[in-house]
Amino acid sequence: MPYDPSAFPPFAVTVDLVVLTVRRHALCALAVRRGEAPFQGRWALPGGFVRADEDLAQAAARELAEETGLRVHDPAVPAQDNGAHLEQLATYGDPERDPRMRVVSVAHLALAPDLPAPRAGGDASNARWAPVEELLQQGGYGRDGEPVAPLAFDHAQILSDGVERARSKIEYSSLATAFCPPEFTVGELRRVYEAVWGVALDPRNFHRKVTGTPGFLVPTGGTTTRQGGRPAQLFRAGGATLLNPPMLRPEV
Amino acid sequence: MPYDPSAFPPFAVTVDLVVLTVRRHALCALAVRRGEAPFQGRWALPGGFVRADEDLAQAAARELAEETGLRVHDPAVPAQDNGAHLEQLATYGDPERDPRMRVVSVAHLALAPDLPAPRAGGDASNARWAPVEELLQQGGYGRDGEPVAPLAFDHAQILSDGVERARSKIEYSSLATAFCPPEFTVGELRRVYEAVWGVALDPRNFHRKVTGTPGFLVPTGGTTTRQGGRPAQLFRAGGATLLNPPMLRPEV
DNA sequence: ATCATAGTCGTCTGCCTGACGATAAACACT
DNA sequence: AGTGTTTATCGTCAGGCAGACGACTATGAT
Numbered sequence: 001m002p003y004d005p006s007a008f009p010p011f012a013v014t015v016d017l018v019v020l021t022v023r024r025h026a027l028c029a030l031a032v033r034r035g036e037a038p039f040q041g042r043w044a045l046p047g048g049f050v051r052a053d054e055d056l057a058q059a060a061a062r063e064l065a066e067e068t069g070l071r072v073h074d075p076a077v078p079a080q081d082n083g084a085h086l087e088q089l090a091t092y093g094d095p096e097r098d099p100r101m102r103v104v105s106v107a108h109l110a111l112a113p114d115l116p117a118p119r120a121g122g123d124a125s126n127a128r129w130a131p132v133e134e135l136l137q138q139g140g141y142g143r144d145g146e147p148v149a150p151l152a153f154d155h156a157q158i159l160s161d162g163v164e165r166a167r168s169k170i171e172y173s174s175l176a177t178a179f180c181p182p183e184f185t186v187g188e189l190r191r192v193y194e195a196v197w198g199v200a201l202d203p204r205n206f207h208r209k210v211t212g213t214p215g216f217l218v219p220t221g222g223t224t225t226r227q228g229g230r231p232a233q234l235f236r237a238g239g240a241t242l243l244n245p246p247m248l249r250p251e252v
Numbered sequence: 253m254p255y256d257p258s259a260f261p262p263f264a265v266t267v268d269l270v271v272l273t274v275r276r277h278a279l280c281a282l283a284v285r286r287g288e289a290p291f292q293g294r295w296a297l298p299g300g301f302v303r304a305d306e307d308l309a310q311a312a313a314r315e316l317a318e319e320t321g322l323r324v325h326d327p328a329v330p331a332q333d334n335g336a337h338l339e340q341l342a343t344y345g346d347p348e349r350d351p352r353m354r355v356v357s358v359a360h361l362a363l364a365p366d367l368p369a370p371r372a373g374g375d376a377s378n379a380r381w382a383p384v385e386e387l388l389q390q391g392g393y394g395r396d397g398e399p400v401a402p403l404a405f406d407h408a409q410i411l412s413d414g415v416e417r418a419r420s421k422i423e424y425s426s427l428a429t430a431f432c433p434p435e436f437t438v439g440e441l442r443r444v445y446e447a448v449w450g451v452a453l454d455p456r457n458f459h460r461k462v463t464g465t466p467g468f469l470v471p472t473g474g475t476t477t478r479q480g481g482r483p484a485q486l487f488r489a490g491g492a493t494l495l496n497p498p499m500l501r502p503e504v
Numbered sequence: 505a506t507c508a509t510a511g512t513c514g515t516c517t518g519c520c521t522g523a524c525g526a527t528a529a530a531c532a533c534t
Numbered sequence: 535a536g537t538g539t540t541t542a543t544c545g546t547c548a549g550g551c552a553g554a555c556g557a558c559t560a561t562g563a564t
Contacts, residue, residue: 009304010262013345013356052261052354056345091343091358093265093308102304104265104356106343187541205522207543212520229541230529244503245520251496439510457553459512464551481510482560497551505564512559521550528543534536 011093012103015060016047016155018089018162019068019110021129022179022195027166028129029159030067031151035126038099039152043135045159046127047105060086060108067127070112073178084112085178089162097154109162111178132163167196172246174216177237183220185232186210199250209247215240263345264355267312268299268407270341270414271320271362273381274431274447279418280381281411282319283403287378290351291404295387297411298379299357312338312360319379322364325430336364337430341414349406361414363430384415419448424498426468429489435472437484438462451502461499467492 019030031043046067050059061072064086071083086108093104134148136156141147150156170176170193177184179192190206210216217235225231271282283295298319302311313324316338323335338360345356386400388408393399402408422428422445429436431444442458462468469487477483 008264008266008301011265011302011356012260013263013265014260049260050263050345050356053347055347056343056356088342090340091308093302093358095305095307104263104302104308104358106345106356185542202522202524203542204524204544209521211543225530225541227541228531229539230543232542248521250522437511454553454555455511456513456555460514461552463512477510477561479510480562481508482512484511500552502553508563509561510559511561512557514555514557516554516556517552519550519552521548523548524546526543526545529541531538531540533538 009102012101013050014047014103014105015050015056015063016045016092016105016107016158017060017063017067017110018045018107018159019064019084019112020132020162020166020179020196021112021114022192023114023129025191025195026131026133027163027195027198029132029135029163031128031130031135032067033126034152042149042152043130044152045107045155050106056088056106057086057108060088060106060110064108064110068112070110072110084110085175086110089158089165092154092158094154105158107158107162109165111166111175113179113181115181132159136160136163167249170196170247171249172243174237174241174243180237183222183224183234183236185224185227185234186217187227187232189217189235193247197249201250213240213243214238216243261354264353265302266299266355266357267302267308267315268297268344268357268359268410269312269315269319269362270297270359270411271316271336271364272384272414272418272431272448273364273366274444275366275381277443277447278383278385279415279447279450281384281387281415283380283382283387284319285378286404294401294404295382296404297359297407302358308340308358309338309360312340312358312362316360316362320364322362324362336362337427338362341410341417344406344410346406357410359410359414361417363418363427365431365433367433384411388412388415419501422448422499423501424495426489426493426495432489435474435476435486435488437476437479437486438469439479439484441469441487445499449501453502465492465495466490468495 021028030046032046034040034042034044046063048063050056064070072086073083089107089109091104091106095102097103135151136159137148138150176189176192180188186207189210190201190203194201215238218238220234220236222234223231224234273280282298284298286292286294286296298315300315302308316322324338325335341359341361343356343358347354387403388411389400390402428441428444432440438459441462442453442455446453467490470490472486472488474486475483476486
C-alpha cells in the first residue's frame with residue numbers, strides 16, 4: 001500500500017533551548033528578543049526550525065552554537081571538558097501554542113559555564129543572560145525598574161520545566177560540573193548548587209560529601225586563590241555520572 | 253511579515269506508546285503486530301498520527317484508549333484510581349527512522365494494572381502483552397521457541413528508554429501504585445517493585461519502608477487472602493506523589 | 505494436626521547526614 | 535609585623551535510616 005500524504009496533517013517542528021548558566025550567584029537563562037510577530041519585541045527562548053536532513057539533537061546543537069558559540073560536550077571524550085551539556089527536555093505541541101500554524105517544539109536543556117557573552121547574530125542587544133526568576137515572574141518590575149513582560153509563546157512553561165529538570169538532576173548526577181570551568185574548586189561547585197537550588201549549604205558537609213563520593217571529583221594537583229581566602233585545591237569532573245547516594249536538596 | 257510556508261520542511265508527528273504492566277511476576281509491554289509495510293508482520297509499539305486539533309497528551313490518551321480501553325487517570329480525582337498513569341517520555345526524530353517520510357514521534361509512557369486483555373481493533377492476535385526482556389532481546393528464541401524478530405523502527409530504543417524511566421521513577425515517586433488495582437496489599441506492591449527492577453526485596457524491610465512513609469499508603473480497613481497465607485491489610489494509594497527519602501534500588 | 509505460605513513486628517549494626525567547633529592559609533589593612 | 539577577614543579543610547557527635555535477620559501470626563492445604 002503506497003503512502004498517502006493526506007492521511008496526516010503537516011506540522012512544523014522546531015527546537016527551543018533552555019540554556020542555563022550561573023552568573024553572580026544566580027541561575028540565569030539565555031533569552032533573545034523577538035524581531036517579528038507574533039510577540040514582537042518580547043523575550044523568548046532561542047530556537048528554530050529543524051532542517052529536513054537533521055536529527056533533533058543536531059538541530060539543538062546547531063542552534064546552541066549559533067546563539068552562543070558553544071560546542072556540545074562530546075561524551076566520547078569524557079576527560080576533556082570541551083563544551084556544554086545538552087539533553088532533550090520535553091516536547092510541546094498544544095495546537096494553540098503558535099497562532100500562525102501548528103508547531104511542535106522539542107525543547108532541549110543546555111548547561112554551560114559562565115564564560116561566553118551572548119550573541120544573537122552579532123547583535124548583543126537582542127540576547128542576554130537573565131536570572132530565571134526574573135524571566136519567570138509574571139508582571140511586576142525587573143531589577144532595572146522596567147516593567148517585565150512574560151516570555152513569548154509557552155516559553156515560561158518550557159523554562160520552568162527546564163529549571164526544574166536542572167534542579168533535580170544535579171541531585172543524583174554530576175551534572176553540576178557542567179556549570180563550572182574545566183578546573184574548579186569545591187567552593188565554586190558549592191556555589192553552583194546554591195545558585196541552582198537557591199539555598200545555602202554548609203561548606204564543611206558539602207566538602208565532605210563531594211570529596212568522599214568516588215569518581216565525582218579528580219584533583220588536578222593545582223590550587224587557586226581566585227575566590228580569595230586560603231588556597232583551594234583544583235578538581236576536574238570525574239568519570240562518574242550518577243551519584244550514589246545522591247546530594248540531598250535541603251527541605252523547605 | 254506574513255508567514256512563509258516554504259521556510260520550513262513539513263513533518264508528520266505521531267505518538268508512540270510504551271504501555272507497561274506487571275503480569276505473572278514480569279514487567280510486560282503492549283506490542284501490536286504491523287499489518288503493512290514497512291516492517292510488515294513485525295511487532296511494534298502502538299501509536300498513531302497526532303490529529304490537527306489535538307494536543308500531544310490528548311493524542312496519547314486517545315491511542316491508549318483505542319488499544320487497551322484504558323482511561324487515563326485524572327489527577328483532579330486523586331482519591332479515585334480511575335485509570336492508567338500517562339506521561340510524556342521523549343521524542344524521536346532521526347531523519348531515517350521511518351523509511352517512508354520524515355516522522356517525529358513523541359513517545360509516551362503508560363503504566364497500567366494487570367487487568368485488560370489487549371485489543372487492537374478487536375483482533376486479539378495482533379496485540380499482546382510480552383515481557384520486556386523478550387521484546388528487547390536481539391535475535392535468539394522466545395519462550396515458545398519461535399525466533400524473535402526485533403521491534404519495528406526504533407521502537408526497541410523507545411521501549412528501553414521507557415522501561416528505564418519506569419525503573420528509576422518508582423524509586424522516588426509513588427508511581428508503582430499505578431501498576432496495582434485500586435486496593436492492594438503491601439506484598440502485591442512489593443512484587444511490583446521486584447518485577448520492575450528484577451530483584452528480590454526483603455519483605456520485612458519493604459513493609460517497614462512503605463508503611464512508614466507518610467502519605468504513600470492509606471489503609472482501607474479491609475483485608476484479603478488472595479495471595480494465600482496470612483490475611484494482609486488492603487491499602488489505597490495516598491496523596492503523596494514524591495517519596496522522601498526514596499526507595500533505594502539495590503546495587504549489583 | 506501438621507506443614508507451607510505470606511504477613512507483620514522487633515532488634516541490631518553500620519553508614520550517612522546535619523549541626524557545628526577548630527584549624528589553616530591566603531589577602532587587606534594599619 | 536600584627537590583626538582582622540575570608541575561604542578552605544579537618545574533626546566530632548548525635549540522630550535517622552537501611553540492610554540483615556530472628557520471631558511470631560494467621561490463613562489454606564494435606
